[in-house]
Amino acid sequence: MNDAQRVLHWQDLTGPELAARVEAHTVAVLPLAAIEQHGAHLPLSTDLDIGLGLLAAATAELENHGLDSPGTVVVLPPLALGASLEHTAFCGTLSLMPEAAIGVIEALGEAVSRAGIRRLVLFNSHGGNKAVIDLAALKLRAxxxxxxxxxxYFRFAPPAEALPAAELRHGLHGGALETAMMLHLAPGKVRREALTNAVSEAQRQADAGARLGPEGDAGYAWMAQDLHPSGVTGDATLADAATGSRLVAHFAARLAEVIEAAAEFDLSTLR
Incomplete structure (x- = not known):
């Protein structure tokens, strides 16, 4: 272990080494992803690949900041499987039941707490995990x-004019945003011959002036096939590696800011 390193990986350390590096501002980061269908053009590992790619870029930026910034950053092994109930109609999806996903996050958070770390960032790259993360985070806080x-990351504001507004709004799964980042992070995994424009039912409803849709301030519960028979929504033909590089750099910079803010947060406000 290099004592000059700011970013460490939990599984690479011995127990005594981890204990020696934990201090008041240490932040643990748990990557959360999914293994699930992303249509004919993207691999089942898409959410995991994107999440780890963004985290690698963010931690490289944090390492460049050096130990002048407060807080060692300890990255936990990724939780590759997520809550993917909405994608279970499609071959290849591996899904934890929501209760199981909450329990796993709680168990890992409890282990972080036992190690003496009071700052935890749950970094998520799969939309279906959001609800279980909300509940697990509150339970860990309590x-x-x-x-x-x-x-x-998908809640971070995207870079200006990177993609059309309608695509950002409706291209929720396997569309231009995910495909562009995969073309940058793992181009060999993208089946370019299968790129297509899968117009979401949500977009059709919005264009027709419907008052209720699957997303928004009063959305209804949906399965992936409700939005498009292929399980994909969005125009993957808009994606290119240059846009993906811009998206990755932008989202990674925001993630680095979040981790820095977690290290600097005044824990005395948690009563």
Whole structure:
């Protein structure tokens, strides 16, 4: 272990090494993803690939900040499987039941607390995980007095004019945003011959002036096939590697800011 390193990986340390590096501003980061269908053009690992790619870029930026910034950052092994009930009609999806997902996050958070770390960032790259993360984070806060930050990259504001507004609104799964980042992070995994424009039922409803849709301030529960028979929504043909590079850099910079803010947060406000 290099004592000059700011970013460490939990599984690479011995127990005594981890204990020696934990201090008041240490932040643990738990990557949360999914293994699930993303249509014919993207692999089942898409959410995991994107999440780990964004985290690698963010931690490289944090490492560049050096130990002048407060807080060692300890990255936990990723929780690759998520709550993907909405995608279970499609071959290849691996899904935890929501109760199981909450329990796993709670158990890992409890282990972080036992190690003496009171700052935890749950970094999520799968939309279906959001509800279970909300509940698990609150339970960890109540049980262990921890700061638990819920960082969903898809809730970060995108860079200006990176993609059309309608695509950002309706291209929820396997559309231009995810495909562009995969073209940058893992181009060999993208089946370019299968890129297509899968117009979401949500977009059709919005264009028709419907008062109720699957997303928005009063959305209804949906399965992926409700939005498009392929399980994909969005125009993947708009994606290119240059846009993906811009998106990754932008989201990673925001994630680095979130981790820095977690390290600096005044824990005395948690009563």
């Amino acid at each position: 049980a262990h007095g921890m700061l638990v930050v819920k960082a969903n």
